[in-house]
Amino acid sequence: MNVQGHYFPNASSNYQLCVATVSGSHVEINHGGHAPVRYAINELNLSSAIAGIADELSFDDGGRFIPLDTEFRWPFNAKSHHSLERLEKNKWAIIAAIVVTPLFMWFMLYKVVPAIAVYSVDTLPHSVVEQMGEQSFAVIKKLALDPTELPAEQQATVQQHFNTMLDALALEKSVYRLSFYKSQSFGANAFALPHGRIVVTDELANLLADKPNALKAVLLHEIGHVVHQHSVRITAQSAASTIVLAVIFGDLEGIAEVALGTGASFAQQGFSRDMEREADSYALTQLEYLGYSSNDFADAIEALQGAHTTENEHLKKVNNLLEYLSSHPSSQERIDNARK
DSSP states (O other), rough: OEEEEEEEEEOOOOOEEEEEEEEEEEEEOOTTTSSEEEEEEEGOOOOOOTTTTTOEOOOOTTEEESSSOOOOOOOOHHHHHHHHHHHHOOHHHHHHHHHHHHHHHHHHIIIHHHHEEEHHHHSHHHHHHHHHHHHHHHHHHHHHEOOSSSSSHHHHHHHHHHHHHHHHTTTOOSSSEEEEEOOOOSSEEEEEOOTSEEEHHHHHHHTTTTTTTHHHHHHHHHHHHTTHHHHHHHHHHHHHHHHHHHHHHHHHHHHHHIIIIIIIHHHHHHHHHHHHHHHHHHHHHHHHHOOOOTTHHHHHHHHHHHOOOOSSSSHHHHHHHHHHSSSSHHHHHHHHHHHH
């Protein structure tokens, strides 16, 4: 068998038009007036078969041979290479890949990743969670928190309510710690860190000063985040999502960066909403257990909604359009759930 092609000797970029002859267990390269060069077939390196691209032979001495016929396939090429090429040309296989790939990604990101996160959280030592919490707290405090301006008496009252709930729920005070800070960035808000520290802003404490039970409902919601280890789970899910997408997209850096930035973010928002609902459920259950009303939680959400409502109608419409991207369920959904 004679095959015309270009021969690149000794890793050179200069090529020569020549003929490769397949004979038994060898390939012989005949180029110009030079002596033929023989290579054993079992020592050749053969490129993967790709539709529209010729099979390239690579030799141990750095030489290469590329057939002129892009459809030519060497007779000693592995059957698996031919099968892969046929698969690439099969339109039904292509359609199946287009359909199956998004389903596979959905399954990995929304089923496998959360399961991995739950398992990893259960195996994390407490010291790791404590370190995560303190590091997060240090960063947030530096970027968005200012010293509290709440009167000591008001702080003591909220702390007493918090301690009373911890005692009633048999939760350790050494784990669940309350801190007060002023924050222009967060406004009227509260948030829980992985290791159990709960931060209440001055703005929230003042907003609910005349509704102590509503503030208790907010605190129970944040306790729910800690009990269910949401902060740790969301970190584990984000890391697992990144790994999954990196494996899927391999070394395609441009696509991978977009996918890792947007795909993981969208998936993470879905996880966050589920966690918020779980924390809401915890708060409502414990309010009833402690003898309070679920309406206290609804009152808290309504007060927060009023505090965060913008006067600009255009921004209201934009906010409604972006509701899907919010990390929280809609305020009205949470209010309705509490009052039913």
